[in-house]
Amino acid sequence: MVRGRKNRWTQFRFRFLQKQHVQKTFQALYVKSGYMPNEAIFIATHSSWWDPLILFELEQKKQTPSIYTMINEALFKQYKIFSNNGAFPVQLASDDEAIKAFQYADLLLTEGQSVALFPQGRIQQQDERPITLQPSLLRLLMLCRDVPIIPTTMYYTYRDKQKAEVWVSFGDPIYQEHTPVHKTSMLEKILTAQLDELRLDAIHNATDRYKNVLHV
8 A cells, every 4th residue: 555755854844835725815814722632633624625634834833743654545546646755555445455554553553653534534514413423443543442533524614804713622532442433423423523612613703712823
């Protein structure tokens, strides 16, 4: 399988272009998070092509630890640029292909890296409900029971400017030794509640609860 690449040169080159692109496209990048462990599995909602790039941007701004991101194989093939920021492809709808990606993710986590994935399996409209996750996700969680899970939600909106805003919320870590995740429905409920709260914060412009890190 294709493995994620991260080295000083590709990171610097990608970051230079990425930063310009993000600041040209967005007027704000609001982030809310609690305790952020050094190593985690980020379970993220997926409503935009931008999602993995936003996670990369937040990593560069020291809002997250170093993250390797699993992205849909079709999206990965269409945009090879993702491979320069630690992304690697996955087919969550195929158990066999998902297991290969999960085994690689397990290796990364063993090496002290963090991993993010978009378990909806495809880009979905951000207000679409219910949020449904691919059942194969549980294979990864079974492999990595000792790694905390960070529910991650993203919401995009426009106001009176030409540029959009991105709102990101990192939920409290879920430790499986205390709260075993036996069903995807548990994470679906958590992500739905967190995304609904994020949406309301964006609607009511509740920026006092967030930090704008766009120009940090």
